[in-house]
Amino acid sequence: xxxxxxxxxxxxxxxxxxxxxxxxxxxxxxxxxxxxxxxxxxxxxxxxxxxxxxxxxxxxxxxxxxxxxxxxxxxxxxxxxxxxxxxxxxxxxxxxxxxxxxxxxxxxxxxxxxxxxxxxxxxxxxxxxxxxxxxxxxxxxxxxxxxxxxxxxxxxxxxxxxxxxxxxxxxxxxxxxxxxxxxxxxxxxxxxxxxxxxxxxxxxxxxxxxxxxxxxxxxxxxxxxxxxxxxxxxxxxxxxxxxxxxxxxxxxxxxxxxxxxxxxxxxxxxxxxxxxxxxxxxxxxxxxxxxxxxxxxxxxxxxxxxxxxxxxxxxxxxxxxxxxxxxxxxxxxxxxxxxxxxxxxxxxxxxxxxxxxxxxxxxxxxxxxxxxxxxxxxxxxxxxxxxxxxxxxxxxxxxxxxxxxxxxxxxxxxxxxxxxxxxxxxxxxxxxxxxxxxxxxxxxxxxxxxxxxxxxxxxxxxxxxxxxxxxxxxxxxxxxxxxxxxxxxxxxxxxxxxxxxxxxxxxxxxxxxxxxxxxxxxxxxxxxxxxxxxxxxxxxxxxxxxxxxxxxxxxxxxxxxxxxxxxxxxxxxxxxxxxxxxxxxxxxxxxxxxxxxxxxxxxxxxxxxxxxxxxxxxxxxxxxxxxxxxxxxxxxxxxxxxxxxxxxxxxx
Ligand code: CA
Numbered sequence: 001x002x003x004x005x006x007x008x009x010x011x012x013x014x015x016x017x018x019x020x021x022x023x024x025x026x027x028x029x030x031x032x033x034x035x036x037x038x039x040x041x042x043x044x045x046x047x048x049x050x051x052x053x054x055x056x057x058x059x060x061x062x063x064x065x066x067x068x069x070x071x072x073x074x075x076x077x078x079x080x081x082x083x084x085x086x087x088x089x090x091x092x093x094x095x096x097x098x099x100x101x102x103x104x105x106x107x108x109x110x111x112x113x114x115x116x117x118x119x120x121x122x123x124x125x126x127x128x129x130x131x132x133x134x135x136x137x138x139x140x141x142x143x144x145x146x147x148x149x150x151x152x153x154x155x156x157x158x159x160x161x162x163x164x165x166x167x168x169x170x171x172x173x174x175x176x177x178x179x180x181x182x183x184x185x186x187x188x189x190x191x192x193x194x195x196x197x198x199x200x201x202x203x204x205x206x207x208x209x210x211x212x213x214x215x216x217x218x219x220x221x222x223x224x225x226x227x228x229x230x231x232x233x234x235x236x237x238x239x240x241x242x243x244x245x246x247x248x249x250x251x252x253x254x255x256x257x258x259x260x261x262x263x264x265x266x267x268x269x270x271x272x273x274x275x276x277x278x279x280x281x282x283x284x285x286x287x288x289x290x291x292x293x294x295x296x297x298x299x300x301x302x303x304x305x306x307x308x309x310x311x312x313x314x315x316x317x318x319x320x321x322x323x324x325x326x327x328x329x330x331x332x333x334x335x336x337x338x339x340x341x342x343x344x345x346x347x348x349x350x351x352x353x354x355x356x357x358x359x360x361x362x363x364x365x366x367x368x369x370x371x372x373x374x375x376x377x378x379x380x381x382x383x384x385x386x387x388x389x390x391x392x393x394x395x396x397x398x399x400x401x402x403x404x405x406x407x408x409x410x411x412x413x414x415x416x417x418x419x420x421x422x423x424x425x426x427x428x429x430x431x432x433x434x435x436x437x438x439x440x441x442x443x444x445x446x447x448x449x450x451x452x453x454x455x456x457x458x459x460x461x462x463x464x465x466x467x468x469x470x471x472x473x474x475x476x477x478x479x480x481x482x483x484x485x486x487x488x489x490x491x492x493x494x495x496x497x498x499x500x501x502x503x504x505x506x507x508x509x510x511x512x513x514x515x516x517x518x519x520x521x522x523x524x525x526x527x528x529x530x531x532x533x534x535x536x537x538x539x540x541x542x543x544x545x546x547x548x549x550x551x552x553x554x555x556x557x558x559x560x561x562x563x564x565x566x567x568x569x570x571x572x573x574x575x576x577x578x579x580x581x582x583x584x585x586x587x588x589x590x591x592x593x594x595x596x597x598x599x600x601x602x603x604x605x606x607x608x609x610x611x612x613x614x615x616x617x618x619x620x621x622x623x624x625x626x627x628x629x630x631x632x633x634x635x636x637x638x639x640x641x642x643x644x645x646x647x648x649x650x651x652x
Pocket of ligand 1: 195
């Protein structure tokens with residue numbers, strides 16, 4: 001039925017929603033089967049009754065419209081849409097501003113929401129996705145802990161506060177992120193979500209935000225005033241500007257795969273059933289998200305809606321990238337169109353997502369933007385669960401171990417994940433199982449907001465090992481993230497051993513609505529685990545300093561990354577050539593609980609070991625040298641000095 005609708009009524013205009021000008025505002029909503037539609041205007045977003053009711057007229061393409069004369073800036077509005085003789089009042093699905101709790105749209109003059117200097121900010125370049133270093137962060141977690149005196153605790157504006165320190169005097173907030181050296185911050189949902197009551201934000205409330213309500217406007221509980229639709233827009237732009245001014249790109253976590261409500265959502269009220277997938281020939285909603293529904297990305301006007309929304313964030317808010325929640329629920333073609341359109345707006349854009357679904361979905365397997373279909377969406381990255389589970393053990397089995405924490409993992413699995421999961425001449429099996437042809441599709445990580453933090457996982461897997469040993473395992477896992485081919489990703493606070501302890505000694509593996517005490521970033525840990533934090537910082541600097549850790553394609557990896565054979569048990573080592581600064585880089589990983597002995601035939605500089613990492617030469621090795629338990633070592637050999645003797649002669 002919806003295929004016929006798409007054929008008959010598709011609309012390509014870029015003017016859906018409320019288009020404001022000083023003299024008039026034009027309201028347009030697409031709903032081809034509706035019997036009637038009207039715009040209702042309100043003075044305040046808390047008013048019970050509209051002050052005006054304006055009937056709309058339907059076009060051939062199914063677009064209802066109304067031109068309202070006069071300056072409507074700051075006026076709140078809803079649509080009243082009639083289906084099967086029942087009238088539903090709903091927010092405009094294209095609303096760019098709203099009142100409290102996202103119930104009413106607001107007519108907004110977007111020029112008034114730009115912070116001073118908005119048009120002048122510089123934005124980070126990204127030649128290859130593998131140049132990105134991604135840091136996943138929740139807006140409230142960032143500033144809600146009592147260890148740092150943020151003025152704007154839990155708000156967007158906390159990101160503009162500089163010069164802040166924790167109780168020991170170590171830098172915190174945006175200064176810390178800048179010093180850490182990450183290139184992009186991935187913000188957990190910042191679009192308007194449903195389950196935090198914006199009218200009651202002084203009561204502590206928490207949600208990750210994977211409960212979408214309005215896709216084209218920011219969440220109100222992060223704003224200093226959730227009632228005035230302009231404030232959240234301005235303040236979110238201040239956050240973005242502040243990160244840009246620190247040289248950091250902003251990636252939005254987007255959740256177009258499902259909506260929080262189904263029967264009462266603005267999608268349903270606007271056009272019942274159209275926006276969601278049903279099981280074939282039934283009335284039943286498919287629930288591939290595990291949250292009650294899944295959005296039908298392949299339908300013409302749904303796809304248009306998602307593409308329009310992403311382009312709006314990229315243009316109006318200068319967003320640098322998007323992380324797609326449950327990307328396996330999107331159809332491939334939509335993801336490819338998304339990349340194309342976003343790339344036209346900003347050639348430095350990065351897109352990636354979760355290459356799986358929440359449960360079975362009403363879209364053929366081969367059309368899903370899943371990890372194993374990566375070749376069909378060549379510009380989208382995928383979280384590498386292979387990497388994650390190889391390094392630390394199965395994500396869903398608390399006590400299952402991986403390479404760094406004591407499991408006898410086959411060395412070939414480690415080699416596979418460290419070369420970006422692309423086919424490699426030295427790993428014959430991988431050539432059959434490589435799910436991608438480019439490291440630009442492989443997001444390497446061991447910790448994200450979902451599931452246990454790495455540090456908590458290590459408590460479960462290695463309860464009898466000392467804290468010091470577990471810290472070595474953590475640092476080794478981090479070294480694997482940052483020294484592998486692909487795109488490195490960490491969760492905020494991972495660099496100071498983030499932990500989510502529950503009363504009674506267990507750890508929270510799904511803190512989506514847990515209190516601040518569990519979710520907040522505990523900034524004092526930065527001092528407590530300074531060695532670990534400095535190690536992460538050093539690894540990031542080392543990665544950024546050397547192109548050989550960031551090869552953009554499979555052939556460069558195949559030609560320049562060579563694995564060593566005949567190494568001590570469980571040890572993996574490789575040589576990197578083709579670097580911009582060093583003639584050769586050598587990396588060894590020792591996951592054993594004992595020191596190993598290696599031999600260098602010539603002199604090498606050491607840039608990282610189990611204790612420290614960075615761009616400075618720590619010491620040199622030649623002949624016998626050792627790699628500590630649960631440790632890595634990074635050796636570098638400089639290019640030969642250019643012969644300057646001729647120049648010397650002419651000077652004398
Ligand atoms: Ca909200």
